[in-house]
Amino acid sequence: MAFWQTYYTPTSVEETLRLLAEHRPEACLIAGGTDLLVELRQGVRRAPVLIDVSRVPGLDGIGLEEDTLRLGPLVTHNRLVASQPVAERAFPLAQAAWSVGGPAIRNRGTLGGNLITASPANDTIPPLWALGATVVLQSVRGRRILAFPEFYQGVRRVDMAPDEMLVEVRVPVMASNEQGVFLKLGLRRALAISLVNAAVVLRFEDGVITRARIALGSVAPTVVRAPEAEGVLVGGPLTEEQVERAADLAAEAAVPIDDIRAGADYRRRMVRVLVRRALRMIASGGAGKGAIGSRPYTRSHQRPYLWGRTDGRFPRLAGKTVRHTVEGDEPIECNVNGKNRVVRGANGKTLLRMLREDLGLTGTKEGCGEGECGACTVWMDGIAVLSCLVPAPRAHGVRIVTIEGLADLIPRQASPRGGEGGGEGLHPLQQAFIEEGAVQCGYCIPGFIMAGAKLLEEIPHPTREQILQGIAGNLCRCTGYYKIVRAIERTGSG
Numbered sequence: 001m002a003f004w005q006t007y008y009t010p011t012s013v014e015e016t017l018r019l020l021a022e023h024r025p026e027a028c029l030i031a032g033g034t035d036l037l038v039e040l041r042q043g044v045r046r047a048p049v050l051i052d053v054s055r056v057p058g059l060d061g062i063g064l065e066e067d068t069l070r071l072g073p074l075v076t077h078n079r080l081v082a083s084q085p086v087a088e089r090a091f092p093l094a095q096a097a098w099s100v101g102g103p104a105i106r107n108r109g110t111l112g113g114n115l116i117t118a119s120p121a122n123d124t125i126p127p128l129w130a131l132g133a134t135v136v137l138q139s140v141r142g143r144r145i146l147a148f149p150e151f152y153q154g155v156r157r158v159d160m161a162p163d164e165m166l167v168e169v170r171v172p173v174m175a176s177n178e179q180g181v182f183l184k185l186g187l188r189r190a191l192a193i194s195l196v197n198a199a200v201v202l203r204f205e206d207g208v209i210t211r212a213r214i215a216l217g218s219v220a221p222t223v224v225r226a227p228e229a230e231g232v233l234v235g236g237p238l239t240e241e242q243v244e245r246a247a248d249l250a251a252e253a254a255v256p257i258d259d260i261r262a263g264a265d266y267r268r269r270m271v272r273v274l275v276r277r278a279l280r281m282i283a284s285g286g287a288g289k290g291a292i293g294s295r296p297y298t299r300s301h302q303r304p305y306l307w308g309r310t311d312g313r314f315p316r317l318a319g320k321t322v323r324h325t326v327e328g329d330e331p332i333e334c335n336v337n338g339k340n341r342v343v344r345g346a347n348g349k350t351l352l353r354m355l356r357e358d359l360g361l362t363g364t365k366e367g368c369g370e371g372e373c374g375a376c377t378v379w380m381d382g383i384a385v386l387s388c389l390v391p392a393p394r395a396h397g398v399r400i401v402t403i404e405g406l407a408d409l410i411p412r413q414a415s416p417r418g419g420e421g422g423g424e425g426l427h428p429l430q431q432a433f434i435e436e437g438a439v440q441c442g443y444c445i446p447g448f449i450m451a452g453a454k455l456l457e458e459i460p461h462p463t464r465e466q467i468l469q470g471i472a473g474n475l476c477r478c479t480g481y482y483k484i485v486r487a488i489e490r491t492g493s494g
């Protein structure tokens with residue numbers, strides 16, 4: 001079944017806006033697709049016309065102009081984490097981006113998509129709210145600039161007309177007398193939606209707090225501020241007594257719901273815990289200095305992105321807008337495992353289905369179909385992605401590597417073990433999986449190997465912590481992970 005009928009890939013903002021104006025309300029923009037494809041698959045959304053903005057130039061910049069960070073909507077979560085200006089001047093945003101999903105989700109998922117989906121649990125909204133960010137919306141009718149409290153109108157509702165698109169996020173950066181922290185509580189460390197999250201930004205003058213902003217996520221229909229807690233902090237130093245009072249008042253600002261993940265009472269208690277923890281981190285001078293994320297690095301600070309030797313940006317598509325229709329036979333032309341392929345009849349499929357059904361490459365597996373398991377991991381233009389969340393027409397004009405092509409594409413000098421493959425036509429990591437006995441039913445293994453091999457390309461000798469981070473988006477229900485981790489360690493130590 002196709003989730004869309006027509007798929008446009010425009011190559012400019014002007015053309016995107018023209019298409020939106022022409023096809024609204026049937027049309028929907030797609031960036032990384034990590035929210036939208038799940039919603040289409042679950043039937044909670046309809047989008048007969050998809051307009052893929054992920055190859056429009058000029059929308060993925062990270063610029064610092066005087067005291068404002070200007071972020072393009074296509075900046076991915078991993079690029080936010082890797083960005084020096086973001087880490088230095090908007091640290092809570094970098095922390096939030098690092099907490100999103102797993103590495104392959106962060107390679108495709110964008111800041112713009114996260115803000116527009118507008119779930120109160122979405123992680124980049126609270127830090128941007130606390131920093132006082134604005135969004136710039138554009139349509140053929142002109143531009144609008146909105147602050148977050150105006151933009152967010154309810155659960156998954158934003159003030160954006162069907163013909164408008166987000167073109168920029170403007171973030172007033174933190175001054176040297178400001179400190180900020182983002183903290184998140186999920187059911188596990190990766191691939192976990194926030195049960196509660198909190199961003200705290202404080203400004204100090206001579207040891208006295210002169211401005212306090214606390215934004216809370218997943219505890220109300222939209223992200224909310226905690227004005228009473230902020231008020232109690234302003235005008236004095238950050239003492240333990242103030243920390244306790246502010247944490248109590250922040251918990252009162254929360255109006256959470258019971259759902260499958262947590263009860264309302266638990267969420268309210270956790271607001272108190274997170275706000276207290278964030279304030280204590282600031283009081284101890286620890287904010288902004290520690291490692292990003294809930295798993296601090298002990299030996300190395302290089303974070304695994306699974307984008308290999310690229311800078312995490314996908315190449316743009318040159319030329320005019322491309323149109324693929326489910327009924328038509330416009331070809332998807334791409335390079336798969338080093339061979340040029342022309343595929344017809346896959347315009348309404350995901351890349352995963354195209355690889356398996358049209359190209360016979362069944363090594364790539366479907367576990368969940370919703371980005372949760374990593375079994376479908378492939379490389380797209382050198383970057384690890386989840387093929388179940390990539391529309392097949394997005395593969396037009398790109399290079400794909402699947403498990404079938406992995407060993408052939410390893411140049412002699414780039415092999416982590418220095419050889420060509422691991423013997424018998426295998427990548428060294430495939431060989432190590434065999435030697436470590438890291439396979440039981442085998443269903444998850446292609447995904448682990450595609451993630452692990454990309455990690456080794458990026459960090460040839462990863463630490464245990466880096467390995468755990470690199471495969472955080474891959475699930476195995478049989479092996480218990482120890483042997484998988486050992487196989488990657490073994491390859492990386494060669």
Ligand SMILES: Cc1cc2nc3c(=O)[nH]c(=O)nc-3n(C[C@H](O)[C@H](O)[C@H](O)COP(=O)(O)OP(=O)(O)OC[C@H]3O[C@@H](n4cnc5c(N)ncnc54)[C@H](O)[C@@H]3O)c2cc1C
Nearest residue numbers: 031032033034035036101109110113114116122123166371
């Ligand atoms: C397994 C999994 C784990 C996840 N974990 C987290 C998590 O921990 N924290 C979290 O916050 N999120 C999480 N997400 C959600 C998702 O990855 C993020 O929200 C992501 O940032 C969405 O970006 P995208 O580019 O993929 O958006 P898309 O899916 O492409 O689009 C999302 C929405 O934004 C609209 N849109 C996109 N770009 C624009 C634009 N420029 N202008 C106007 N509208 C636009 C689309 O029309 C659509 O409505 C997870 C998702 C999955 C599948």
Ligand code: FES
Nearest residue numbers: 367368369374388
């Ligand atoms: S992540 Fe794609 S099938 Fe599970």
Ligand code: FES
Nearest residue numbers: 441442476477478
């Ligand atoms: S080996 Fe069976 S799911 Fe991993």
